[in-house]
Amino acid sequence: MTRPGGSTPTRGADGREDDVLQRIARAIGGRTPVPGEVHIGDDAAVLRPLVGQAVISVDTAVWGVHLDADLFTLTDLGYKAVAAAMSDLAAMGARPRAILVAVTAPAGTDLEALHAGVGAAAAQLGCPVVGGDLSRGRDVAVAVTVLGECPGGGAVLRSGARPGDEIWLTAPVGASAAGLRRRRAGAPSDDPLVIRHRRPQPRLLEGLAAREAGAHAMMDISDGLALDLHRLADASACGFALDEIPASPGATAVEARAGGEDYELLMVCADGSALQTAFAARGLAAPLRIGRIVAEHEHRTLGGQPLDREGFQHDF
Amino acid sequence: MTRPGGSTPTRGADGREDDVLQRIARAIGGRTPVPGEVHIGDDAAVLRPLVGQAVISVDTAVWGVHLDADLFTLTDLGYKAVAAAMSDLAAMGARPRAILVAVTAPAGTDLEALHAGVGAAAAQLGCPVVGGDLSRGRDVAVAVTVLGECPGGGAVLRSGARPGDEIWLTAPVGASAAGLRRRRAGAPSDDPLVIRHRRPQPRLLEGLAAREAGAHAMMDISDGLALDLHRLADASACGFALDEIPASPGATAVEARAGGEDYELLMVCADGSALQTAFAARGLAAPLRIGRIVAEHEHRTLGGQPLDREGFQHDF
Structure with missing residues (x-):
């Protein structure tokens, strides 16, 4: 160049x-x-x-x-x-x-x-x-x-979620933030959680599988699940009701909710069984169902309680 | 994003x-x-x-x-x-x-x-x-x-120049460096040469015309004609004999040779008339023939004298 x-x-x-x-x-x-x-x-x-x-x-x-x-x-x-x-x-x-x-x-x-x-x-x-x-x-x-x-078109946008859709996650979250915390406390570079912070693995195969399974909306979690799911809901003009946010072993609830940088995927689809089948057919770890999309834009909850926009943003 | x-x-x-x-x-x-x-x-x-x-x-x-x-x-x-x-x-x-x-x-x-x-x-x-x-x-x-x-393939590389090919230029060079010099000396932002420094115009239509006219090699002049032509010759494993480097009105010979940032195109082709025809058909300003490609890798001359690698590089 x-x-x-x-x-x-x-x-x-x-x-x-x-x-x-x-x-x-x-x-x-x-x-x-x-x-x-x-x-x-x-x-x-x-x-x-x-x-x-x-x-x-x-x-x-x-x-x-x-x-x-x-x-x-x-x-x-x-x-x-x-x-x-x-x-x-x-x-x-x-x-x-x-x-x-x-x-x-x-x-x-x-x-x-x-x-x-x-x-x-x-x-x-x-x-x-x-x-x-x-x-x-x-x-x-x-x-x-x-x-x-x-190939074949159909890139999956953030904006396609519909009321009644299920919200799925490729894997538990929070490992990256937990790894950073451990590194700051003196853990070595090759600590398994520290590696999750240093060497995140983008979910390319999972994304392909979700597209082929007909996912309505998709987004990666870079700035924290809580913030990124709000963005997806904004783009889709809807709300959400989360049952849980599964935390990686060793990660705290805050790290799972707002830590970011795990690069797991949020996948929204009408039919979770198609998603599960597509993942299994490719030998991928089973996805996790964490909640559902609701029609009311202002309805943004985790376990019935309001979920704040919590995650990483730069100040400008 | x-x-x-x-x-x-x-x-x-x-x-x-x-x-x-x-x-x-x-x-x-x-x-x-x-x-x-x-x-x-x-x-x-x-x-x-x-x-x-x-x-x-x-x-x-x-x-x-x-x-x-x-x-x-x-x-x-x-x-x-x-x-x-x-x-x-x-x-x-x-x-x-x-x-x-x-x-x-x-x-x-x-x-x-x-x-x-x-x-x-x-x-x-x-x-x-x-x-x-x-x-x-x-x-x-x-x-x-x-x-x-x-469309149709055939992106024009730096590496396709052959001995005997002609070297063409979309327009005289040095205006950008001259504009910077004038601005430093107090010229206003809307001075015509200063505008050439602030608002360079990439030669998209000229590049399309040169590709369609069958140019063998092409490169834009970003770091100075003298340095960039050496790079093209290196990539093509050949030398060059320049007759002249046409300077923009108001630009010095050094500015034309080594100033860079004009974003004019160096075009190398066997048949200059095809290039001229393609430019004329699109209503583009006539290109300028400035020299030819020679077989000897070490032969790099301007008006018969060796031409140094002179232009902008970062220190690292």
């Missing part, structure tokens, strides 16, 4: 930006080139035609804002940035085709460590990193774009 | 991030929704199927790095970030389909001014802003992703 040119003409020696880009390409790692595609190195990446709808999203992770810089590594940041972005494709039921990574960083940043995390996530998710960009800035910030496809 | 969740559960009131996102959507402006597409507001944007190859790129513009924060506005930054990214699609001969904008900014930044620039560029280029992201950071940084399509 080219970068935006600088304001001041300066003499560019070999062994500067162009060289760094080559080292980064190596750090991202040795995927086999996709026949008929051109990835890093040209003005833009060229991909074979997408099948069906194109689905695209961008998410930024900032070192020290989205991940504690004292407790985690740049490799964790790269991994988590890719996983968080990819979760948005999962939430549409899309199949990933390409990742692009735009990094800003101050001089001296270990960009190879950061991109090693990007490469590890991409490899785990089976999706190539096809492009990127590198700029000077005070923060280490990683903007990840993900491009996917929905 | 969802944002990556925060590390710490915090109570999210209405009137914070979600509200800002709505104001930004208004600032980006009132494009008519594209039938069958879903843009800002869901986990990801959904687009009607692309035609032919998918072409995608990302470019970041940092306030104070890519644009002088004392001399230009946040609206300029938003406009320029979109234009610079879109130029990468022009350089492939692709037709734009979608823009996504990921912004990091400190609290108190006038995000509406920034996104007004994004919206103005998108409207001028006839391409919708389909998604975005907003994060807290110390810098104002704008990462712009552009997605396009090549």
Whole structure:
């Protein structure tokens, strides 16, 4: 990828930006080139035609804002940035085709460590990193774009929930927030809950299964179940009545409700048995029914009590 | 778009991030929704199927790095970030389909001014802003992703130049650097050359024409003609012999050679007459022949003298 040119003409020696880009390409790692595609190195990446709808999203992770810089590594940041972005494709039921990574960083940043995390996530998710960009800035910030496809169409929106639908969850929540709490208290990086914070796993296969099972609405939980479910209900112009919010082993009720960053999926469908069948057919862990959609917009409850909008938002 | 969740559960009131996102959507402006597409507001944007190859790129513009924060506005930054990214699609001969904008900014930044620039560029280029992201950071940084399509395939790479090919340019260069120099010397924002720095025009129609005319290789000039032509020659494993580098009226020879940010296109083709015909048929300004490709990799000359790699690169 080219970068935006600088304001001041300066003499560019070999062994500067162009060289760094080559080292980064190596750090991202040795995927086999996709026949008929051109990835890093040209003005833009060229991909074979997408099948069906194109689905695209961008998410930024900032070192020290989205991940504690004292407790985690740049490799964790790269991994988590890719996983968080990819979760948005999962939430549409899309199949990933390409990742692009735009990094800003101050001089001296270990960009190879950061991109090693990007490469590890991409490899785990089976999706190539096809492009990127590198700029000077005070923060280490990683903007990840993900491009996917929905063969046959029918990407699942937030806005399709209908009164009477059931609300399902891919798995219990709160592990990420619990892992952060444990890490702050001195737990090592390889503590199982800490790993859930460092290396979240987007639910791509579950999202595909839910779309094929005819889910009416879907959303990933990035900012906390309580806040994100309110957003889904807003988009669908309805309310909800939750029976429970299942907490991951080791997570508190608050962490489950408002912790965020678990990247589990909220799935809304008329027919839970179709969802269960689709998950079982793919060998996925059984989804959990947690409540139902109601017609009254203002009705937003957990166990009969009002559920606040509680979760993570930036102040601006 | 969802944002990556925060590390710490915090109570999210209405009137914070979600509200800002709505104001930004208004600032980006009132494009008519594209039938069958879903843009800002869901986990990801959904687009009607692309035609032919998918072409995608990302470019970041940092306030104070890519644009002088004392001399230009946040609206300029938003406009320029979109234009610079879109130029990468022009350089492939692709037709734009979608823009996504990921912004990091400190609290108190006038995000509406920034996104007004994004919206103005998108409207001028006839391409919708389909998604975005907003994060807290110390810098104002704008990462712009552009997605396009090549109906019929044949995106034009940097690597296809062959000995004997002619090198063409869409227009004289150096206006952007000249505009920056003039602005620094006190010229007003609406000085014609200053406008060329603030509001560059990516050569989308010219790129489409060059692809259809069978160009062998193409690249946009973002970091300076001298540096970018070396990159094209590297990718094509060849050398070049330039006759001249035409300077925009008001630009110096150095500004033309190494200034960058003009976003004119370097086009390499066997048959210049096909290129001229394609440009004329579309009512585009006639392209300029500036030299030819030679077989010897080390032969990189301007008027018979060696041409240095001179242009903008970041230090890392």
